[in-house]
Amino acid sequence: MSTVNMLDAKTQLSKLVSAVESGEEKEIIIARNGKPAAKLVPLTTKGNSVRLGLADGKYPSMSLEEFDSMNEEIAKMFEGSE
Template identity: 65%
Template structure:
């Protein structure tokens, strides 16, 4: 939780609001004469953000590129209707 003085807050308000809105900072305290006077917080639900990556980490085993590509012929056959021996 960074603390900024009133002068810095006035001169860089846009940057501070963006830091809180984007989630870069949870909150920013604005101080007057070295004493906390106000707190800048995001409005609930307003955080910018995309999809959180890595939520499935460790849930699936890793496979090689060759193993991944081994079903290409089977999948292609499903699309064009031909029959292919399933790979093992």
């Protein structure tokens, strides 16, 4: 966590935002007269997060061969023939 004064924040805003966006800095405190006044943090958006393992343990594990074993049967269902 870095602290910068208001004048430096004004003149280096683009650089500070880039540092927060890239993860180089987790957050940057902007101080006025030596007292913390604001915090610059990366914006998080709900649409960009990836949740891996959400269904972990809900379905039995299977090999690729087991997974592919029903391909022909499933294809026939889509084609309308049994």
